């Protein structure tokens with residue numbers, strides 16, 4: 456979404472973000488997500504620090520979010536000082552409501568996002584209601600982060616798994632680089648019916664650092680749309696750290 460194109464879902468993103476930010480309490484260590492919805496979360500936490508005296512520490516999931524958090528006056532910490540987080544709040548590109556499995560990473564921050572989500576006791580996902588899908592892979596490609604060396608071979612192996620693979624590029628044609636200076640391969644799979652198997656297959660490819668399937672990690676999703684705010688929790692609870 457460019458500055459000249461207003462985001463029609465912005466108000467819904469903000470509603471879900473504000474609701475999620477209300478879960479944060481003084482003393483908590485908080486993971487800060489990346490993307491246009493997470494941006495509203497960071498802004499709301501900044502407001503609560505300034506206006507309500509909220510006291511937290513936070514770990515951002517990208518350099519962009521780190522910059523915003525500093526501008527908002529949110530005290531930052533590291534995993535060296537704070538190995539576990541009380542809560543992480545982040546956006547998503549797809550949400551499968553039956554499982555709360557997600558695709559993340561269209562913003563390119565999936566690696567740090569997954570590390571932060573895995574360290575958090577609560578992983579709360581915020582989004583507008585357009586992010587729901589019946590099955591993962593229906594709405595957007597699956598981003599796969601690979602190291603630059605030999606990326607072509609990783610791409611071929613992803614192709615053997617059934618993906619149409621496109622290396623992500625900047626407008627000028629150069630490769631998009633993540634905060635870890637890796638590449639993102641956007642992989643269009645037919646509907647992903649066996650995400651656990653696909654996750655294992657992806658991790659088995661040498662050169663793949665991480666992928667955007669966030670399986671059994673969300674402890675809650677908060678979405679907003681024309682019908683209001685919807686909060687979902689996983690049936691049977693969370694099964695991953």
Ligand SMILES: O=C(CO)[C@H](O)[C@H](O)COP(=O)(O)O
Nearest residue numbers: 490491492546560562563564
């Ligand atoms: O995974 C992400 C970034 O890597 C974002 O959380 C995801 O792309 C959703 O972004 P937005 O809130 O802008 O729709």
